Amino acid sequence: SDKMCDFHDRWDDNAHIYRGYRVGDRNDAKAKSKDEPPKIIVPITYAQTQTALSFLMSTFMTNDTLFPIVGRGPEDVGPAKGINEDLMYQSNKSDMYLKLYFWLLDATKQGFGVVRNEWLTETQRMRVQEEVPAGGIGNVISGMFGGEQAMQMQEAVQEVTTYEGNKVTNISPYAFYPDPSVTIANFQQGQFVATEDEKSRESLKSLEGTMYHGVSHIPTQNDRDLTTFRKRRVRGPFDNKDNAPVDISHNDLGKPVVVSEIEFIMSEKDASAKFFADLGDDETPIKWLATMCNDSKVVRFEPVANLHGRFGFEVIEFSPDNDAFYNPGLADTIYELQNIITFLLNSHIVNVRKTIANRFLVKEEDVNLNDIKNGSIYIRVKGVQSDLSKVVKQLDVSDITRSHIQDIQSLMQLMQVVTGINENATGQYATGRRSATESKNVNAGAAARLKMTSTLMWLQGIKSLGKQQLANTRQWRSKEMYEQIVGALAKDAPYETTILADPTKIAGGYDFIPHDATLPTDKQHQAAVLTELFSLLVSNPDSMTILNKNPMEMMHHIAQLHGIKNLEEFNLQDIQAQPNIEVVPDDQIPQVIADGGQPVEMGGGEALLRGLQGA
Numbered sequence: 001s002d003k004m005c006d007f008h009d010r011w012d013d014n015a016h017i018y019r020g021y022r023v024g025d026r027n028d029a030k031a032k033s034k035d036e037p038p039k040i041i042v043p044i045t046y047a048q049t050q051t052a053l054s055f056l057m058s059t060f061m062t063n064d065t066l067f068p069i070v071g072r073g074p075e076d077v078g079p080a081k082g083i084n085e086d087l088m089y090q091s092n093k094s095d096m097y098l099k100l101y102f103w104l105l106d107a108t109k110q111g112f113g114v115v116r117n118e119w120l121t122e123t124q125r126m127r128v129q130e131e132v133p134a135g136g137i138g139n140v141i142s143g144m145f146g147g148e149q150a151m152q153m154q155e156a157v158q159e160v161t162t163y164e165g166n167k168v169t170n171i172s173p174y175a176f177y178p179d180p181s182v183t184i185a186n187f188q189q190g191q192f193v194a195t196e197d198e199k200s201r202e203s204l205k206s207l208e209g210t211m212y213h214g215v216s217h218i219p220t221q222n223d224r225d226l227t228t229f230r231k232r233r234v235r236g237p238f239d240n241k242d243n244a245p246v247d248i249s250h251n252d253l254g255k256p257v258v259v260s261e262i263e264f265i266m267s268e269k270d271a272s273a274k275f276f277a278d279l280g281d282d283e284t285p286i287k288w289l290a291t292m293c294n295d296s297k298v299v300r301f302e303p304v305a306n307l308h309g310r311f312g313f314e315v316i317e318f319s320p321d322n323d324a325f326y327n328p329g330l331a332d333t334i335y336e337l338q339n340i341i342t343f344l345l346n347s348h349i350v351n352v353r354k355t356i357a358n359r360f361l362v363k364e365e366d367v368n369l370n371d372i373k374n375g376s377i378y379i380r381v382k383g384v385q386s387d388l389s390k391v392v393k394q395l396d397v398s399d400i401t402r403s404h405i406q407d408i409q410s411l412m413q414l415m416q417v418v419t420g421i422n423e424n425a426t427g428q429y430a431t432g433r434r435s436a437t438e439s440k441n442v443n444a445g446a447a448a449r450l451k452m453t454s455t456l457m458w459l460q461g462i463k464s465l466g467k468q469q470l471a472n473t474r475q476w477r478s479k480e481m482y483e484q485i486v487g488a489l490a491k492d493a494p495y496e497t498t499i500l501a502d503p504t505k506i507a508g509g510y511d512f513i514p515h516d517a518t519l520p521t522d523k524q525h526q527a528a529v530l531t532e533l534f535s536l537l538v539s540n541p542d543s544m545t546i547l548n549k550n551p552m553e554m555m556h557h558i559a560q561l562h563g564i565k566n567l568e569e570f571n572l573q574d575i576q577a578q579p580n581i582e583v584v585p586d587d588q589i590p591q592v593i594a595d596g597g598q599p600v601e602m603g604g605g606e607a608l609l610r611g612l613q614g615a
Contacts, residue, residue, distance in 0.1 A: 003180040014331035067466035082493025090165035111329035114171040192264035198256035308471035316461035420449030527561040
């Protein structure tokens with residue numbers, strides 16, 4: 001807490017600048033009373049951040065799922081289809097791309113982003129139909145003596161599994177506590193990692209007996225000594241403007257409970273000695289998970305059973321540096337440049353406000369001062385017969401901040417050099433003529449910096465999250481849910497060979513490789529190559545035998561690459577038997593007809609179908 005709280009004030013400033021939030025002063029209040037604009041924060045950090053996020057999101061959203069799986073060998077192609085369908089289902093059900101946006105936003109704005117990955121089974125009470133024995137004394141007696149019973153359907157309410165899969169949760173940097181003996185990027189090498197959150201008592205009670213135990217014993221009032229030693233807890237900049245710790249010393253039933261969870265590494269022998277419990281005597285270090293509420297009541301304590309062997313968190317950084325514990329994000333990098341631009345614009349606004357104010361030099365004894373003070377249309381003079389300009393004269397002022405706008409332009413160009421997010425990255429072209437080749441090269445150069453950022457994020461945390469999800473799916477997925485998800489794909493990717501595996505393969509992920517999502521999708525390229533080969537096969541049926549390829553299977557695969565999953569709906573329902581057809585050269589046709597042969601008219605579609613049937 002002491003280590004991480006050192007960065008909270010900086011993160012507050014970054015969040016305020018990103019949102020354009022500032023506290024108005026007395027001059028701003030005066031300006032508003034006169035319908036004049038107050039001082040503002042120029043939203044350049046917001047523009048730069050959103051441009052970076054637009055590029056990153058478009059890069060990672062090239063596929064239906066964030067983690068497409070590629071088989072290492074031909075034997076893995078079928079199972080990879082099943083895993084891909086399963087991961088796509090989990091991605092859609094858990095709004096993975098929305099979680100990815102928040103993950104990237106934290107990394108860009110605060111320097112690093114954190115997500116937590118857990119395997120979750122959700123149930124819901126639903127109205128269903130179930131089969132029960134039919135009424136009647138005879139039917140009951142028959143069942144009692146082992147006879148066959150008549151069954152009937154009736155309505156019932158049952159607990160139904162609505163989701164079984166990985167759940168990704170965004171963790172605020174304010175509530176993330178890694179082991180400070182290692183850098184944030186290397187938190188997986190630390191001894192522990194913890195997080196805090198605020199939850200209602202009712203949400204905790206709903207998990208009593210399944211995930212938590214003893215929720216009713218969470219104290220409603222705590223000793224103040226338990227809450228004052230922490231600098232700051234849980235909340236972000238807009239919820240905790242006074243930078244005060246969360247006070248749970250008088251926590252009543254209507255207030256949220258502070259839930260602290262920690263994953264740590266310790267052997268069974270050391271844990272038994274430290275926690276005064278019989279937890280085993282093995283000296284091999286393993287991972288444990290503990291949940292504590294209001295710093296007083298432990299409601300969960302168990303070994304972590306995930307075979308992937310990692311803490312259930314993943315971290316990405318905007319500008320990783322292996323030598324630093326914490327690395328700044330985009331907002332922190334341009335923080336001072338943003339402040340200078342804001343100062344130049346606000347000072348220009350203040351000076352213009354003063355410049356446009358009507359101020360006069362007057363000879364007090366020769367004019368009516370009340371007319372000037374009241375802003376009257378007419379200013380009355382007192383018997384002046386000479387030049388009026390010597391009695392009343394408007395004060396000449398000059399705008400000394402006129403050059404600030406040009407200075408702002410120069411600073412914005414400097415900011416674009418620093419971040420690499422220039423006009424081309426935002427979709428705007430610089431002035432001047434440019435050929436198509438030049439435009440392509442400029443766009444490629446503008447994307448290079450952000451491409452490097454996306455690649456580093458993939459390698460640092462997103463790829464590892466994919467490995468966690470793959471390992472969890474193969475470890476915890478039930479057969480019933482798997483077959484319900486993949487449907488007809490279960491024939492090519494059966495549960496026994498796709499999900500079930502020995503523990504070493506689950507932990508290492510040796511059978512499947514998460515595809516690099518920072519690369520453009522190659523689905524369209526594959527579909528184009530296969531379409532060309534398909535055209536060759538159907539145009540020359542003999543090539544099917546020579547190449548040993550099935551064009552119908554190829555057509556189904558091409559449709560899947562294009563996202564078409566209902567190709568079977570276009571099958572011919574009734575194909576009548578056709579006579580054997582032999583194609584002969586034109587000069588032999590008269591002899592064939594003389595021998596009893598019959599000419600047959602056949603269109604291109606029938607010829608293609610006949611050729612496929614023959615193959």
